[in-house]
Amino acid sequence: MTVRRPPTLAAAAVCAAVLLLGGCTAAADDKDTHRPSPPTGVTAQAGSATSVHVMWQPATDDRAVTAYDVFESGARVKSLPGGRTMVDIDRLTPSTAYRFTVRARDAAGNLSAPSATAPVTTPAPTPDDRTAPSRPTALRARADGGRAATLTWGRATDDQGVTAYDVYQEDSRVHSVSGTQTTARLTGLRPGTVYTFTVRARDAAENSSPDSNAVDLTTAPAPGAGPVTAPTDLKATAGKGRVTLTWTPPRTGGGPVREHQLYLNGKFATTIVWGAEPPAGTAAYTFTVTDRPGTRYSVKLRAKLPDGTWGDFSAQRTVVVAAR
Incomplete structure (x- = not known):
């Protein structure tokens, strides 16, 4: 004997919606069962005697990759958001061989197949080494x-x-x-x-x-993209208690650029506004600094475009506060 159970509320709603189409069928199961693709290009590089840097290329999914799991010899050692494609694995043993794989995960919990294995061996320890390498x-x-x-x-x-x-x-x-x-x-x-x-x-x-x-x-602009909106030729010079910037505002084709935003160490610092007519060529701005000599600043700018939006950021410059 077959027992027919009543439809769930969700299924009943679907039945009502399709009644005029000639009958009722069970609601389609829209649960995501599609697994992401395995991450590719996995590399493992020993950064020190006790750490390894693992990187990979993004995986793909019919909806979205929401996380990556990093495994060492089959045991999960890290979980990362889907926007991350690199991680440092710390507290390892010197002079030891390791094998890393990466798996992608989506919002439904579907896990990709493991990536190809990336082998690496940590170097021997150098506990008394306090000398940094020369600069590249x-x-x-x-x-x-x-x-x-x-x-x-x-x-x-x-x-x-x-x-x-x-x-x-x-x-x-x-x-x-x-x-x-x-x-x-x-x-x-x-x-x-x-x-x-x-x-x-x-x-x-x-x-x-x-x-x-x-x-x-x-990078090359996308097809059909408009003109470059980033300030160019940015230079930063440190003096005694001050930093002077010079740059070329972007050419917008819609009138002069009258405002720029200044960012210090990645954070908004101030808006530079010309009360009179802005410079036609190279612009300049000087600001004071009170930090001790040797303090390092990263600086970059972006311009306010004639349509009221902010353009792209300039290249970043690094400057060190000079002695007073």
């Missing part, structure tokens, strides 16, 4: 279309050996490669955007070098 030299950057770039640089030196090179975009690390490499390919960039990159060398004791020279790069 001659950093250059080339845009590869609108969403990728390739960086190259000259080798750094270290008394114990360079184990990694870390790539920074402004003040955030965005990539790491082995200490034997002097090139890095960056993906996931935005078209028509100004980026500023530096590179630091790192040894097994986690000593990091000073920054390399900074290099600016503008």
Whole structure:
């Protein structure tokens, strides 16, 4: 004997909606059962005797990837938001082999198949090493279309050996490669955007070098995109208790730029407004600083466009407060 149960409230609502179409059927199950694709391009780079830097390319999903799980020899060691594609794994054992994989996860909890395995061996410890590597030299950057770039640089030196090179975009690390490499390919960039990159060398004791020279790069604009709206040629000079900026405002085609926003260390600091007619060519602005000599500032600008919106940010510059 077959027992027919009444439909649930959700199913009943669907039945009511389809009654005029000639009958009632069970509600379609819209639960997400589609698994994300496995992350690709997984690499594991020993940053020190006790840490490994794991990176990968984004996975895809029919809805959205919401998280990544990082595994070492099958055991989960990290979980990250879906917007992150790199992580440092700390508290490892020196001179030890590890095997890392990454799996993508969506909002329904569907887990991708494991990525390819990335093996790595941590170096021997150097507890008495307090000498940082020399700075990498001659950093250059080339845009590869609108969403990728390739960086190259000259080798750094270290008394114990360079184990990694870390790539920074402004003040955030965005990539790491082995200490034997002097090139890095960056993906996931935005078209028509100004980026500023530096590179630091790192040894097994986690000593990091000073920054390399900074290099600016503008990715190719998207098809049909408007003109570049970022200020260009930004220069920052530190004097005694002050910092002077010079730059070229963007050409908007809709009249002069009368306002700029100044950001210090990634945070909004002030709006620069010309009460009279703004400069036709190079603009300049000087502001006072009260921090002790040696304090480091990162500065960047963006312009208010004639339509009232704010344009793209300029390249970032770093300046150190001079002695009074």
